[in-house]
Amino acid sequence: MRVRKVMLFSGAVLFSVAVFIINAATRNIDLGDSAVVYLRSVFNLLAFTLIFLLVQIYKREHPSAAVNSLSRLAVLSGIFLAAYVIVSLLPLRGFKSEDMKLFPQDYLTILFSSVISIIAGIYAIATVFYLKDLILYKRKKTTARNFWVMVGLFVAAAVSTVTARPLEETFLSGLLSGLAIVMIVVNSFRLAWIAYLPRKEKVYALLYSLLSFFGFLVVLIILSVSEGWTQKGIHYYSPPLFVFVQLASTFGAIYSGMAFISTLFHLPTAEAFDRKQTEISSLHNLSRLINQVFDLRDLAETATKMVTEVTQASAVWLEIIPAAGSDGQSGLLSVRNIAEEDIRPFMEPAGRSLRTAVLQSRSMLMIDDLHEDRRTRELPRLRTAGSILIIPLLSHDKVIGVLYATKEISYGFDKDDTDILTGFADQVTVAIENARLIERSLEKERLQRELMLAQEMQKRLIPQQLPEFPAVEMKAVTSPALEVGGDYYDVTMVDERRAALVVGDVSGKGVGAAFYMAEVKGIFQSLARIYPSPKEFMVNANAALLSSIDRRSFISLIYSTLDTVSGEMVIARAGHCPFILVSGGKAEYHRPGGIGLGLKGGQVFAGSVEEKKIVMKKGDVCVFYTDGVTESRSSAGEDFGYDRLLAVVEKNAARSAEQIREAIIHAVWDYTDAKGYHDDLTILVVKWTGGGRNKAGE
């Protein structure tokens, strides 16, 4: 590109110098129609074509906004005028004219004729290009055509004078110029760019168009009436150039004049147009924002900013009303252009009634004069607010927020404002709803994570592995209905021989139950070693729990000590499901007395607890479980029940503890299909194999 520009420039200079040399060489010769005249014209045409291309490249690299184009036009005419005046002031001898032909009196005249002509040419070409920007601002099919036809006529009118004597006016040239002027007028109605200017730029446009109008007008006047040598210099240099410059200046003058008048007429509506523009772009921004801003506060910030922009309100604030039953962010979310103390009156009873009215009517409220209106007369005088507009943000018939806008003057808001703001309020509502949804889902995600963590923690409260003994097998399983549950089982050693076994069920489900379950674990681990008797354990565990458990919660527990050598089990039950003992192949429920833990203290509890002592013989099985097993329900709504459980245990009693456990689980699963229901569910199977004693050779 750079190389091309340099080549174009050098070419233009070269051809111009050639023209100058020809002019200098033929200073005093009447060339008539000789070939030299044509050669000179060709050189001129080439020089200006190259300038044309240069200007085109420059324009493409430096696109300008409408107003800038207009200001450039003023500058262009100014520069040309200045150059013209300066050159005219030079002490030159000028031309001698003879029979409409011009003879320069000295070489300097020739030189400066060249200079001013080339300046004139650049000026004319640049003028046409800047006007092209304006005319083609918003193009229709005919726009570009009309423009180029006009330029074509400029060139044609110019070229038609190639053979003419410098001061001669030919008929053809006059005709083409006339047509060109018609096209100038046609093109001068292409003023679409004015409408799109913001108000401020319209004022500038007015100024620039006036300046350029006078600029071009003066150029035209000077070119037509001036008797100085300069005007003749251009004629002498190239008659076509003179015509082109004249036409370009005419174009500039007419177009600038039209632009001035049109801008003047656009001025009164400029503000409204501006507002529509801002409104459109604000609504556009807001809808884009809806998809981008998830933070309520940011959203409110942007919304109030936009309201300020659109309505030119002096203060805007947004109050978010949290959904019932949520502890979401509430209150003032964004305050713009106003100190919080200026808002306070509207939050206090006197002003609050306005808000209440809006909440009740669920429609907009506008007070034109805060100081006169009877609804607000009680308010303290505010320098910041003369009128107020209050708009509820409605979502599904519920008010989720209130948007306030005030203006310093009374009667500050008109119908346009209310229309815009109502539309705006809808957009803001959608955005707030979106933000809240996202907030809620994030919150849900967080809770989910915490619950997973709780689940992990709870899994660690359940023994990873049960102790193993030669004569007894123990297998257990627990499965919470929700992420965490209230079931519990554990085994710990009371002394070298005896183990303590526990299965428990905290009333309720979920996180609340899980907390108590953790407490039960602590109690079991600490008390089992201190109180060897199950009854004593129960009484003390009850006392410990009563002090911490809430009134409506309780815990059912079955607790047993197991002598891993002798097979003696001492079992106490506190409100828990009866346990199953399979002895000699016969399964039976056993239900020693005892009320649940956490229900009642003192003698009532202690008096209720009984101990059941059994001695396990080889092949005997003891099963502890929670009510999740017996209360598992089929899709038909029937409980798994005690009988089924007993049957499964009896049927599988001869198998290993692990197989018995699996048999129970499968029986329950088979019974409750996918639609069925299950509670927290726990099973602990103890099977006496007697292995140790046999191996010991007893």
Place this chain on the structure above:
Amino acid sequence: MSEFKVHVRQREDDIHVLELRGYLDAHTTPVLEESFQRLLHEKKYRILVNCRELTYISSAGLGVFMAFIEDVRAGSGDIKLSDMNPKVFNIFDLLGFPMLYDIVPTEEEAAAKFGAR
């Protein structure tokens, strides 16, 4: 399936009868709680719970009785239960409720236990 209803009825002997119907679990306890709260608010402490049509009660349901019994007894009244089907009675019984509450076969027996006013 998880339908639960409470019908409150006042007897001539100033005893309020709560007739429970359906399935009382963690989801339906608020219904029963509300009934108790209303009676306590009106200082009606002689409460008889008729369980004839109660099909199931979970541990959360049992908790409701525990939640109010102290206040009721502090008002020198009581909560007495009657007409339980065997399955429901078994749930109460396992937990030891018969040691804490009067649970009797019929409403009349329960009413009689309140004594005259």
